[in-house]
Amino acid sequence: MAALPSEQCDLVRFVAKPGADTEAFRQCLISHSISPVDWQVCPDLCSGLLENLINQYQSGTSQTLTIGIVVVDSASLNELEGLISPEIISVMCGRTNQDALKAFNAGIDSFFCLSADVTAKKRQIQQLIKQYRALTETIKWRLASENLARQRACSLAQLINKLHQQKSGVVPPTPQIALRCGAQWQNVSLESIRYVEAAGDYMCVYTQEENLIVRSTLTELSQRLPADLFTRVNRSVIVNTRFVKRLIALNARVSYVELTDGSKIKISRRLMPRCSQQLDLSLSQP
Incomplete structure:
Protein backbone atom coordinates (compact mmCIF):
# COMPACT_ATOMS: atom_id res chain seq x y z
CA MET A 1 0.00 0.00 0.00
CA ALA A 144 10.72 23.36 16.28
CA SER A 145 10.67 24.68 19.85
CA GLU A 146 14.18 23.44 20.57
CA ASN A 147 15.42 25.06 17.36
CA LEU A 148 13.69 28.35 18.23
CA ALA A 149 15.09 28.23 21.76
CA ARG A 150 18.60 27.85 20.35
CA GLN A 151 18.00 30.81 18.03
CA ARG A 152 16.85 32.97 20.95
CA ALA A 153 19.62 31.68 23.24
CA CYS A 154 17.20 30.64 25.98
CA SER A 155 16.10 27.40 27.58
CA LEU A 156 13.05 25.50 26.33
CA ALA A 157 11.24 26.24 29.62
CA GLN A 158 11.90 29.97 29.21
CA LEU A 159 10.65 29.87 25.62
CA ILE A 160 7.45 28.06 26.60
CA ASN A 161 6.84 30.58 29.37
CA LYS A 162 7.24 33.47 26.92
CA LEU A 163 4.85 31.88 24.43
CA HIS A 164 2.23 31.33 27.14
CA GLN A 165 2.51 34.97 28.19
CA GLN A 166 1.88 36.07 24.59
CA LYS A 167 -1.25 33.97 24.24
CA SER A 168 -4.68 35.52 24.66
CA GLY A 169 -8.24 34.26 24.54
CA VAL A 170 -7.33 30.70 25.41
CA VAL A 171 -10.34 28.37 25.69
CA PRO A 172 -10.39 26.55 29.07
CA PRO A 173 -9.35 22.91 28.57
CA THR A 174 -11.83 20.09 28.99
CA PRO A 175 -11.41 18.53 32.47
CA GLN A 176 -9.28 15.41 32.19
CA ILE A 177 -7.96 12.62 34.39
CA ALA A 178 -4.58 10.91 34.02
CA LEU A 179 -4.93 7.10 33.91
CA ARG A 180 -2.11 4.58 33.94
CA CYS A 181 -2.58 2.23 30.98
CA GLY A 182 0.16 -0.39 30.94
CA ALA A 183 3.51 1.38 31.34
CA GLN A 184 2.21 4.78 30.26
CA TRP A 185 -0.13 7.49 31.46
CA GLN A 186 -2.99 8.67 29.28
CA ASN A 187 -5.10 11.79 29.71
CA VAL A 188 -8.81 11.03 29.34
CA SER A 189 -11.65 13.55 29.17
CA LEU A 190 -13.92 13.10 32.18
CA GLU A 191 -16.96 13.89 30.04
CA SER A 192 -16.16 10.98 27.68
CA ILE A 193 -16.12 8.30 30.43
CA ARG A 194 -19.41 6.36 30.40
CA TYR A 195 -18.69 4.04 33.30
CA VAL A 196 -15.89 2.26 35.15
CA GLU A 197 -15.90 -1.43 36.12
CA ALA A 198 -13.58 -3.33 38.46
CA ALA A 199 -11.69 -6.28 36.95
CA GLY A 200 -9.48 -7.79 39.64
CA ASP A 201 -6.38 -5.64 40.07
CA TYR A 202 -7.40 -3.54 37.07
CA MET A 203 -10.18 -1.17 36.06
CA CYS A 204 -12.02 -1.26 32.75
CA VAL A 205 -12.76 2.35 31.79
CA TYR A 206 -15.44 2.56 29.10
CA THR A 207 -15.34 5.84 27.18
CA GLN A 208 -17.20 7.08 24.12
CA GLU A 209 -14.13 6.41 21.95
CA GLU A 210 -12.49 3.30 23.39
CA ASN A 211 -12.19 0.88 26.31
CA LEU A 212 -9.13 1.22 28.54
CA ILE A 213 -7.58 -1.21 31.01
CA VAL A 214 -6.20 0.84 33.90
CA ARG A 215 -3.90 -0.06 36.77
CA SER A 216 -5.93 1.11 39.77
CA THR A 217 -8.51 0.00 42.29
CA LEU A 218 -12.10 1.18 42.19
CA THR A 219 -11.68 2.91 45.55
CA GLU A 220 -8.61 4.83 44.40
CA LEU A 221 -10.25 5.86 41.16
CA SER A 222 -13.51 6.89 42.83
CA GLN A 223 -11.57 9.32 45.03
CA ARG A 224 -10.17 11.03 41.93
CA LEU A 225 -13.45 11.29 40.02
CA PRO A 226 -15.68 14.34 40.71
CA ALA A 227 -18.55 13.33 42.98
CA ASP A 228 -21.01 15.61 41.19
CA LEU A 229 -20.47 13.76 37.90
CA PHE A 230 -19.88 10.13 38.93
CA THR A 231 -21.74 7.85 41.31
CA ARG A 232 -21.07 4.32 42.50
CA VAL A 233 -23.98 2.00 41.79
CA ASN A 234 -22.56 -1.24 43.21
CA ARG A 235 -19.30 -2.64 44.56
CA SER A 236 -17.85 -3.00 41.04
CA VAL A 237 -19.21 -0.13 38.93
CA ILE A 238 -19.10 3.68 38.88
CA VAL A 239 -21.25 5.46 36.27
CA ASN A 240 -21.12 8.91 34.73
CA THR A 241 -24.53 10.44 35.53
CA ARG A 242 -24.53 12.27 32.18
CA PHE A 243 -24.87 8.93 30.40
CA VAL A 244 -27.77 7.70 32.55
CA LYS A 245 -31.03 7.40 30.61
CA ARG A 246 -33.33 6.24 33.42
CA LEU A 247 -33.74 4.24 36.62
CA ILE A 248 -35.60 0.93 36.43
CA ALA A 249 -37.18 -0.40 39.63
CA LEU A 250 -38.27 -4.02 39.14
CA ASN A 251 -39.45 -4.28 42.73
CA ALA A 252 -38.59 -2.97 46.19
CA ARG A 253 -35.37 -4.99 46.24
CA VAL A 254 -34.08 -4.87 42.67
CA SER A 255 -33.27 -1.73 40.65
CA TYR A 256 -31.18 -1.04 37.58
CA VAL A 257 -29.67 2.03 35.96
CA GLU A 258 -30.01 2.16 32.17
CA LEU A 259 -27.36 4.05 30.20
CA THR A 260 -27.92 5.91 26.94
CA ASP A 261 -26.35 3.04 24.97
CA GLY A 262 -28.90 0.59 26.38
CA SER A 263 -26.59 -1.02 28.95
CA LYS A 264 -28.28 -1.97 32.23
CA ILE A 265 -26.33 -2.10 35.51
CA LYS A 266 -27.75 -3.41 38.76
CA ILE A 267 -27.79 -1.02 41.74
CA SER A 268 -26.87 -2.53 45.10
CA ARG A 269 -29.46 -2.17 47.86
CA ARG A 270 -26.90 -0.58 50.19
CA LEU A 271 -26.08 2.19 47.72
CA MET A 272 -29.61 2.64 46.38
CA PRO A 273 -30.69 5.61 48.59
CA ARG A 274 -27.68 7.83 47.81
CA CYS A 275 -27.42 6.62 44.22
CA SER A 276 -31.11 7.23 43.54
CA GLN A 277 -30.94 10.74 44.98
CA GLN A 278 -27.97 11.72 42.82
CA LEU A 279 -29.37 10.15 39.66
CA ASP A 280 -32.79 11.74 40.17
CA LEU A 281 -31.07 15.12 40.44
CA SER A 282 -29.06 14.47 37.30
CA LEU A 283 -32.07 13.27 35.30
CA SER A 284 -34.09 16.33 36.32
CA GLN A 285 -31.53 18.65 34.74
CA PRO A 286 -31.99 19.59 31.07
Missing part, protein backbone atom coordinates in the same frame (compact mmCIF):
# COMPACT_ATOMS: atom_id res chain seq x y z
CA ALA A 2 2.49 2.59 -1.12
CA ALA A 3 1.46 6.24 -0.89
CA LEU A 4 1.81 8.81 -3.63
CA PRO A 5 4.37 11.59 -3.04
CA SER A 6 1.60 14.12 -2.46
CA GLU A 7 0.30 11.94 0.37
CA GLN A 8 3.55 11.74 2.32
CA CYS A 9 2.43 14.27 4.93
CA ASP A 10 -0.62 12.11 5.73
CA LEU A 11 1.10 8.73 5.54
CA VAL A 12 0.77 6.45 8.56
CA ARG A 13 3.56 3.88 8.77
CA PHE A 14 3.32 0.44 10.35
CA VAL A 15 6.12 -2.02 11.14
CA ALA A 16 4.81 -5.54 11.80
CA LYS A 17 5.96 -9.00 12.73
CA PRO A 18 4.52 -11.47 10.17
CA GLY A 19 1.70 -13.59 11.55
CA ALA A 20 -1.94 -14.50 11.12
CA ASP A 21 -3.20 -11.89 13.59
CA THR A 22 -1.03 -9.07 12.25
CA GLU A 23 -2.17 -9.93 8.72
CA ALA A 24 -5.79 -9.80 9.92
CA PHE A 25 -5.03 -6.35 11.35
CA ARG A 26 -3.56 -5.26 7.99
CA GLN A 27 -6.74 -6.38 6.24
CA CYS A 28 -8.76 -4.26 8.69
CA LEU A 29 -6.56 -1.28 7.83
CA ILE A 30 -7.20 -1.82 4.13
CA SER A 31 -10.95 -1.96 4.72
CA HIS A 32 -11.44 0.76 7.31
CA SER A 33 -8.53 3.24 7.33
CA ILE A 34 -9.29 6.72 6.00
CA SER A 35 -5.58 7.57 5.81
CA PRO A 36 -2.92 6.26 3.40
CA VAL A 37 -0.75 3.67 5.14
CA ASP A 38 2.61 2.07 4.53
CA TRP A 39 2.98 -1.51 5.80
CA GLN A 40 6.47 -2.88 6.42
CA VAL A 41 6.90 -6.54 7.38
CA CYS A 42 9.89 -7.19 9.62
CA PRO A 43 10.63 -10.86 10.48
CA ASP A 44 12.96 -9.81 13.32
CA LEU A 45 11.73 -7.03 15.60
CA CYS A 46 15.18 -6.51 17.06
CA SER A 47 16.33 -3.63 19.22
CA GLY A 48 18.26 -2.17 16.31
CA LEU A 49 15.07 -1.67 14.30
CA LEU A 50 13.19 -0.07 17.17
CA GLU A 51 16.12 2.16 18.11
CA ASN A 52 16.28 3.24 14.48
CA LEU A 53 12.60 4.21 14.61
CA ILE A 54 13.35 6.37 17.63
CA ASN A 55 16.51 7.94 16.22
CA GLN A 56 14.72 8.97 13.04
CA TYR A 57 12.79 11.63 14.89
CA GLN A 58 14.83 12.17 18.06
CA SER A 59 17.90 13.44 16.21
CA GLY A 60 16.10 16.41 14.72
CA THR A 61 18.33 16.23 11.63
CA SER A 62 15.40 15.78 9.26
CA GLN A 63 12.19 17.74 8.90
CA THR A 64 10.42 14.61 7.60
CA LEU A 65 9.27 12.36 10.41
CA THR A 66 9.25 8.68 9.52
CA ILE A 67 8.15 7.08 12.76
CA GLY A 68 6.20 3.86 12.57
CA ILE A 69 3.60 2.06 14.67
CA VAL A 70 5.00 -1.30 15.80
CA VAL A 71 2.43 -4.11 15.43
CA VAL A 72 2.78 -7.45 17.25
CA ASP A 73 0.63 -10.41 18.28
CA SER A 74 0.76 -12.59 21.39
CA ALA A 75 3.40 -14.84 19.82
CA SER A 76 5.82 -11.99 19.05
CA LEU A 77 5.09 -9.88 22.13
CA ASN A 78 8.21 -11.11 23.94
CA GLU A 79 10.41 -9.54 21.24
CA LEU A 80 9.44 -6.10 22.56
CA GLU A 81 10.39 -6.94 26.15
CA GLY A 82 12.50 -4.15 27.59
CA LEU A 83 12.14 -2.03 24.46
CA ILE A 84 8.79 -0.35 25.14
CA SER A 85 9.25 3.41 25.29
CA PRO A 86 7.08 6.55 25.28
CA GLU A 87 8.85 7.32 22.00
CA ILE A 88 7.35 4.23 20.33
CA ILE A 89 3.70 3.64 19.47
CA SER A 90 2.91 -0.06 19.83
CA VAL A 91 -0.24 -2.09 19.22
CA MET A 92 -0.95 -5.76 19.88
CA CYS A 93 -3.52 -7.76 17.91
CA GLY A 94 -5.58 -10.34 19.77
CA ARG A 95 -9.03 -11.73 20.30
CA THR A 96 -9.68 -12.14 24.05
CA ASN A 97 -9.63 -10.15 27.29
CA GLN A 98 -6.71 -12.33 28.36
CA ASP A 99 -4.78 -11.11 25.31
CA ALA A 100 -5.62 -7.52 26.27
CA LEU A 101 -4.34 -7.94 29.82
CA LYS A 102 -1.18 -9.57 28.49
CA ALA A 103 -0.60 -6.59 26.21
CA PHE A 104 -1.07 -3.96 28.87
CA ASN A 105 1.03 -5.90 31.38
CA ALA A 106 3.83 -5.74 28.82
CA GLY A 107 3.41 -1.98 28.43
CA ILE A 108 1.86 -2.05 24.95
CA ASP A 109 0.08 1.23 24.12
CA SER A 110 -3.00 -0.19 22.43
CA PHE A 111 -4.86 -3.47 22.03
CA PHE A 112 -6.69 -4.16 18.76
CA CYS A 113 -9.51 -6.66 19.26
CA LEU A 114 -9.85 -8.77 16.12
CA SER A 115 -13.08 -10.32 17.39
CA ALA A 116 -14.82 -6.94 17.76
CA ASP A 117 -17.61 -5.86 15.42
CA VAL A 118 -16.96 -3.63 12.40
CA THR A 119 -17.98 -0.43 14.18
CA ALA A 120 -15.61 -1.10 17.06
CA LYS A 121 -12.76 -1.95 14.69
CA LYS A 122 -13.24 1.29 12.78
CA ARG A 123 -13.24 3.21 16.06
CA GLN A 124 -10.05 1.46 17.22
CA ILE A 125 -8.26 2.23 13.94
CA GLN A 126 -9.36 5.87 14.06
CA GLN A 127 -8.13 6.15 17.65
CA LEU A 128 -4.77 4.58 16.75
CA ILE A 129 -4.27 6.95 13.83
CA LYS A 130 -5.32 9.86 16.04
CA GLN A 131 -2.67 8.81 18.57
CA TYR A 132 -0.09 8.60 15.76
CA ARG A 133 -1.00 12.07 14.50
CA ALA A 134 -0.81 13.51 18.02
CA LEU A 135 2.63 12.03 18.64
CA THR A 136 4.05 13.23 15.32
CA GLU A 137 2.69 16.72 15.90
CA THR A 138 4.12 16.73 19.43
CA ILE A 139 7.53 15.71 18.14
CA LYS A 140 7.43 18.31 15.35
CA TRP A 141 6.49 20.97 17.90
CA ARG A 142 9.28 19.88 20.23
CA LEU A 143 11.91 19.95 17.48
Whole structure:
Protein backbone atom coordinates (compact mmCIF):
# COMPACT_ATOMS: atom_id res chain seq x y z
CA MET A 1 0.00 0.00 0.00
CA ALA A 2 2.49 2.59 -1.12
CA ALA A 3 1.46 6.24 -0.89
CA LEU A 4 1.81 8.81 -3.63
CA PRO A 5 4.37 11.59 -3.04
CA SER A 6 1.60 14.12 -2.46
CA GLU A 7 0.30 11.94 0.37
CA GLN A 8 3.55 11.74 2.32
CA CYS A 9 2.43 14.27 4.93
CA ASP A 10 -0.62 12.11 5.73
CA LEU A 11 1.10 8.73 5.54
CA VAL A 12 0.77 6.45 8.56
CA ARG A 13 3.56 3.88 8.77
CA PHE A 14 3.32 0.44 10.35
CA VAL A 15 6.12 -2.02 11.14
CA ALA A 16 4.81 -5.54 11.80
CA LYS A 17 5.96 -9.00 12.73
CA PRO A 18 4.52 -11.47 10.17
CA GLY A 19 1.70 -13.59 11.55
CA ALA A 20 -1.94 -14.50 11.12
CA ASP A 21 -3.20 -11.89 13.59
CA THR A 22 -1.03 -9.07 12.25
CA GLU A 23 -2.17 -9.93 8.72
CA ALA A 24 -5.79 -9.80 9.92
CA PHE A 25 -5.03 -6.35 11.35
CA ARG A 26 -3.56 -5.26 7.99
CA GLN A 27 -6.74 -6.38 6.24
CA CYS A 28 -8.76 -4.26 8.69
CA LEU A 29 -6.56 -1.28 7.83
CA ILE A 30 -7.20 -1.82 4.13
CA SER A 31 -10.95 -1.96 4.72
CA HIS A 32 -11.44 0.76 7.31
CA SER A 33 -8.53 3.24 7.33
CA ILE A 34 -9.29 6.72 6.00
CA SER A 35 -5.58 7.57 5.81
CA PRO A 36 -2.92 6.26 3.40
CA VAL A 37 -0.75 3.67 5.14
CA ASP A 38 2.61 2.07 4.53
CA TRP A 39 2.98 -1.51 5.80
CA GLN A 40 6.47 -2.88 6.42
CA VAL A 41 6.90 -6.54 7.38
CA CYS A 42 9.89 -7.19 9.62
CA PRO A 43 10.63 -10.86 10.48
CA ASP A 44 12.96 -9.81 13.32
CA LEU A 45 11.73 -7.03 15.60
CA CYS A 46 15.18 -6.51 17.06
CA SER A 47 16.33 -3.63 19.22
CA GLY A 48 18.26 -2.17 16.31
CA LEU A 49 15.07 -1.67 14.30
CA LEU A 50 13.19 -0.07 17.17
CA GLU A 51 16.12 2.16 18.11
CA ASN A 52 16.28 3.24 14.48
CA LEU A 53 12.60 4.21 14.61
CA ILE A 54 13.35 6.37 17.63
CA ASN A 55 16.51 7.94 16.22
CA GLN A 56 14.72 8.97 13.04
CA TYR A 57 12.79 11.63 14.89
CA GLN A 58 14.83 12.17 18.06
CA SER A 59 17.90 13.44 16.21
CA GLY A 60 16.10 16.41 14.72
CA THR A 61 18.33 16.23 11.63
CA SER A 62 15.40 15.78 9.26
CA GLN A 63 12.19 17.74 8.90
CA THR A 64 10.42 14.61 7.60
CA LEU A 65 9.27 12.36 10.41
CA THR A 66 9.25 8.68 9.52
CA ILE A 67 8.15 7.08 12.76
CA GLY A 68 6.20 3.86 12.57
CA ILE A 69 3.60 2.06 14.67
CA VAL A 70 5.00 -1.30 15.80
CA VAL A 71 2.43 -4.11 15.43
CA VAL A 72 2.78 -7.45 17.25
CA ASP A 73 0.63 -10.41 18.28
CA SER A 74 0.76 -12.59 21.39
CA ALA A 75 3.40 -14.84 19.82
CA SER A 76 5.82 -11.99 19.05
CA LEU A 77 5.09 -9.88 22.13
CA ASN A 78 8.21 -11.11 23.94
CA GLU A 79 10.41 -9.54 21.24
CA LEU A 80 9.44 -6.10 22.56
CA GLU A 81 10.39 -6.94 26.15
CA GLY A 82 12.50 -4.15 27.59
CA LEU A 83 12.14 -2.03 24.46
CA ILE A 84 8.79 -0.35 25.14
CA SER A 85 9.25 3.41 25.29
CA PRO A 86 7.08 6.55 25.28
CA GLU A 87 8.85 7.32 22.00
CA ILE A 88 7.35 4.23 20.33
CA ILE A 89 3.70 3.64 19.47
CA SER A 90 2.91 -0.06 19.83
CA VAL A 91 -0.24 -2.09 19.22
CA MET A 92 -0.95 -5.76 19.88
CA CYS A 93 -3.52 -7.76 17.91
CA GLY A 94 -5.58 -10.34 19.77
CA ARG A 95 -9.03 -11.73 20.30
CA THR A 96 -9.68 -12.14 24.05
CA ASN A 97 -9.63 -10.15 27.29
CA GLN A 98 -6.71 -12.33 28.36
CA ASP A 99 -4.78 -11.11 25.31
CA ALA A 100 -5.62 -7.52 26.27
CA LEU A 101 -4.34 -7.94 29.82
CA LYS A 102 -1.18 -9.57 28.49
CA ALA A 103 -0.60 -6.59 26.21
CA PHE A 104 -1.07 -3.96 28.87
CA ASN A 105 1.03 -5.90 31.38
CA ALA A 106 3.83 -5.74 28.82
CA GLY A 107 3.41 -1.98 28.43
CA ILE A 108 1.86 -2.05 24.95
CA ASP A 109 0.08 1.23 24.12
CA SER A 110 -3.00 -0.19 22.43
CA PHE A 111 -4.86 -3.47 22.03
CA PHE A 112 -6.69 -4.16 18.76
CA CYS A 113 -9.51 -6.66 19.26
CA LEU A 114 -9.85 -8.77 16.12
CA SER A 115 -13.08 -10.32 17.39
CA ALA A 116 -14.82 -6.94 17.76
CA ASP A 117 -17.61 -5.86 15.42
CA VAL A 118 -16.96 -3.63 12.40
CA THR A 119 -17.98 -0.43 14.18
CA ALA A 120 -15.61 -1.10 17.06
CA LYS A 121 -12.76 -1.95 14.69
CA LYS A 122 -13.24 1.29 12.78
CA ARG A 123 -13.24 3.21 16.06
CA GLN A 124 -10.05 1.46 17.22
CA ILE A 125 -8.26 2.23 13.94
CA GLN A 126 -9.36 5.87 14.06
CA GLN A 127 -8.13 6.15 17.65
CA LEU A 128 -4.77 4.58 16.75
CA ILE A 129 -4.27 6.95 13.83
CA LYS A 130 -5.32 9.86 16.04
CA GLN A 131 -2.67 8.81 18.57
CA TYR A 132 -0.09 8.60 15.76
CA ARG A 133 -1.00 12.07 14.50
CA ALA A 134 -0.81 13.51 18.02
CA LEU A 135 2.63 12.03 18.64
CA THR A 136 4.05 13.23 15.32
CA GLU A 137 2.69 16.72 15.90
CA THR A 138 4.12 16.73 19.43
CA ILE A 139 7.53 15.71 18.14
CA LYS A 140 7.43 18.31 15.35
CA TRP A 141 6.49 20.97 17.90
CA ARG A 142 9.28 19.88 20.23
CA LEU A 143 11.91 19.95 17.48
CA ALA A 144 10.72 23.36 16.28
CA SER A 145 10.67 24.68 19.85
CA GLU A 146 14.18 23.44 20.57
CA ASN A 147 15.42 25.06 17.36
CA LEU A 148 13.69 28.35 18.23
CA ALA A 149 15.09 28.23 21.76
CA ARG A 150 18.60 27.85 20.35
CA GLN A 151 18.00 30.81 18.03
CA ARG A 152 16.85 32.97 20.95
CA ALA A 153 19.62 31.68 23.24
CA CYS A 154 17.20 30.64 25.98
CA SER A 155 16.10 27.40 27.58
CA LEU A 156 13.05 25.50 26.33
CA ALA A 157 11.24 26.24 29.62
CA GLN A 158 11.90 29.97 29.21
CA LEU A 159 10.65 29.87 25.62
CA ILE A 160 7.45 28.06 26.60
CA ASN A 161 6.84 30.58 29.37
CA LYS A 162 7.24 33.47 26.92
CA LEU A 163 4.85 31.88 24.43
CA HIS A 164 2.23 31.33 27.14
CA GLN A 165 2.51 34.97 28.19
CA GLN A 166 1.88 36.07 24.59
CA LYS A 167 -1.25 33.97 24.24
CA SER A 168 -4.68 35.52 24.66
CA GLY A 169 -8.24 34.26 24.54
CA VAL A 170 -7.33 30.70 25.41
CA VAL A 171 -10.34 28.37 25.69
CA PRO A 172 -10.39 26.55 29.07
CA PRO A 173 -9.35 22.91 28.57
CA THR A 174 -11.83 20.09 28.99
CA PRO A 175 -11.41 18.53 32.47
CA GLN A 176 -9.28 15.41 32.19
CA ILE A 177 -7.96 12.62 34.39
CA ALA A 178 -4.58 10.91 34.02
CA LEU A 179 -4.93 7.10 33.91
CA ARG A 180 -2.11 4.58 33.94
CA CYS A 181 -2.58 2.23 30.98
CA GLY A 182 0.16 -0.39 30.94
CA ALA A 183 3.51 1.38 31.34
CA GLN A 184 2.21 4.78 30.26
CA TRP A 185 -0.13 7.49 31.46
CA GLN A 186 -2.99 8.67 29.28
CA ASN A 187 -5.10 11.79 29.71
CA VAL A 188 -8.81 11.03 29.34
CA SER A 189 -11.65 13.55 29.17
CA LEU A 190 -13.92 13.10 32.18
CA GLU A 191 -16.96 13.89 30.04
CA SER A 192 -16.16 10.98 27.68
CA ILE A 193 -16.12 8.30 30.43
CA ARG A 194 -19.41 6.36 30.40
CA TYR A 195 -18.69 4.04 33.30
CA VAL A 196 -15.89 2.26 35.15
CA GLU A 197 -15.90 -1.43 36.12
CA ALA A 198 -13.58 -3.33 38.46
CA ALA A 199 -11.69 -6.28 36.95
CA GLY A 200 -9.48 -7.79 39.64
CA ASP A 201 -6.38 -5.64 40.07
CA TYR A 202 -7.40 -3.54 37.07
CA MET A 203 -10.18 -1.17 36.06
CA CYS A 204 -12.02 -1.26 32.75
CA VAL A 205 -12.76 2.35 31.79
CA TYR A 206 -15.44 2.56 29.10
CA THR A 207 -15.34 5.84 27.18
CA GLN A 208 -17.20 7.08 24.12
CA GLU A 209 -14.13 6.41 21.95
CA GLU A 210 -12.49 3.30 23.39
CA ASN A 211 -12.19 0.88 26.31
CA LEU A 212 -9.13 1.22 28.54
CA ILE A 213 -7.58 -1.21 31.01
CA VAL A 214 -6.20 0.84 33.90
CA ARG A 215 -3.90 -0.06 36.77
CA SER A 216 -5.93 1.11 39.77
CA THR A 217 -8.51 0.00 42.29
CA LEU A 218 -12.10 1.18 42.19
CA THR A 219 -11.68 2.91 45.55
CA GLU A 220 -8.61 4.83 44.40
CA LEU A 221 -10.25 5.86 41.16
CA SER A 222 -13.51 6.89 42.83
CA GLN A 223 -11.57 9.32 45.03
CA ARG A 224 -10.17 11.03 41.93
CA LEU A 225 -13.45 11.29 40.02
CA PRO A 226 -15.68 14.34 40.71
CA ALA A 227 -18.55 13.33 42.98
CA ASP A 228 -21.01 15.61 41.19
CA LEU A 229 -20.47 13.76 37.90
CA PHE A 230 -19.88 10.13 38.93
CA THR A 231 -21.74 7.85 41.31
CA ARG A 232 -21.07 4.32 42.50
CA VAL A 233 -23.98 2.00 41.79
CA ASN A 234 -22.56 -1.24 43.21
CA ARG A 235 -19.30 -2.64 44.56
CA SER A 236 -17.85 -3.00 41.04
CA VAL A 237 -19.21 -0.13 38.93
CA ILE A 238 -19.10 3.68 38.88
CA VAL A 239 -21.25 5.46 36.27
CA ASN A 240 -21.12 8.91 34.73
CA THR A 241 -24.53 10.44 35.53
CA ARG A 242 -24.53 12.27 32.18
CA PHE A 243 -24.87 8.93 30.40
CA VAL A 244 -27.77 7.70 32.55
CA LYS A 245 -31.03 7.40 30.61
CA ARG A 246 -33.33 6.24 33.42
CA LEU A 247 -33.74 4.24 36.62
CA ILE A 248 -35.60 0.93 36.43
CA ALA A 249 -37.18 -0.40 39.63
CA LEU A 250 -38.27 -4.02 39.14
CA ASN A 251 -39.45 -4.28 42.73
CA ALA A 252 -38.59 -2.97 46.19
CA ARG A 253 -35.37 -4.99 46.24
CA VAL A 254 -34.08 -4.87 42.67
CA SER A 255 -33.27 -1.73 40.65
CA TYR A 256 -31.18 -1.04 37.58
CA VAL A 257 -29.67 2.03 35.96
CA GLU A 258 -30.01 2.16 32.17
CA LEU A 259 -27.36 4.05 30.20
CA THR A 260 -27.92 5.91 26.94
CA ASP A 261 -26.35 3.04 24.97
CA GLY A 262 -28.90 0.59 26.38
CA SER A 263 -26.59 -1.02 28.95
CA LYS A 264 -28.28 -1.97 32.23
CA ILE A 265 -26.33 -2.10 35.51
CA LYS A 266 -27.75 -3.41 38.76
CA ILE A 267 -27.79 -1.02 41.74
CA SER A 268 -26.87 -2.53 45.10
CA ARG A 269 -29.46 -2.17 47.86
CA ARG A 270 -26.90 -0.58 50.19
CA LEU A 271 -26.08 2.19 47.72
CA MET A 272 -29.61 2.64 46.38
CA PRO A 273 -30.69 5.61 48.59
CA ARG A 274 -27.68 7.83 47.81
CA CYS A 275 -27.42 6.62 44.22
CA SER A 276 -31.11 7.23 43.54
CA GLN A 277 -30.94 10.74 44.98
CA GLN A 278 -27.97 11.72 42.82
CA LEU A 279 -29.37 10.15 39.66
CA ASP A 280 -32.79 11.74 40.17
CA LEU A 281 -31.07 15.12 40.44
CA SER A 282 -29.06 14.47 37.30
CA LEU A 283 -32.07 13.27 35.30
CA SER A 284 -34.09 16.33 36.32
CA GLN A 285 -31.53 18.65 34.74
CA PRO A 286 -31.99 19.59 31.07
